[in-house]
Amino acid sequence: MNSCNRFRLHLVQFITGAVFLLMATNQALALRCTALSGDDRYSVLNTVQAMHQAKIQNQGPLITVFEIGGGDPAMNGSFLYLRIEHNDQVFVWETGLNVRSMQQLSTGPGNTIVIRAKEDFLDGNNMIQSRGVAYKISFYLKNDILEDAISIEKSTVPPRSVK
Incomplete structure (x- = not known):
């Protein structure tokens, strides 16, 4: 596998992990009151x-x-x-x-x-x-x-x- 394809594979895995993390975080915030920071x-x-x-x-x-x-x-x-x-x-x-x-x-x-x-x-x-x-x-x-x-x-x- 060339370096370009390896990069794409890692990028897809990273994005997939980030999406699952955001989904899990969003579900938790819907149930509990969480203070927001900054603006x-x-x-x-x-x-x-x-x-x-x-x-x-x-x-x-x-x-x-x-x-x-x-x-x-x-x-x-x-x-x-x-x-x-x-x-x-x-x-x-x-x-x-x-x-x-x-x-x-x-x-x-x-x-x-x-x-x-x-x-x-x-x-x-x-x-x-x-x-x-x-x-x-x-x-x-x-x-x-x-x-x-x-x-x-x-x-x-x-x-x-x-x-």
């Missing part, structure tokens, strides 16, 4: 479109939902990130929810949060329409310690009408 700590603030907060009971967790821009602004475009702070523990989750906008954040029974939002969809004529949706997010406390897990499901709470 990066300010650049993320440029994409926050709105912030919503709720508190569960007097001594309960502080809930914050961030609407983060970056999606298609013509259809939905706000990605929802959930931050829960309780007893000196803080976790941040990328929920995977992509909505037009949040309408309301409220607490439900037990350790649940209800998010009411406005969501765009394509109708039968491929026209963009909006509708109200609601999602229930459950989080978990074990011996008053926040666990690093949530579950998300469409809520049975009827969404408000969308104008």
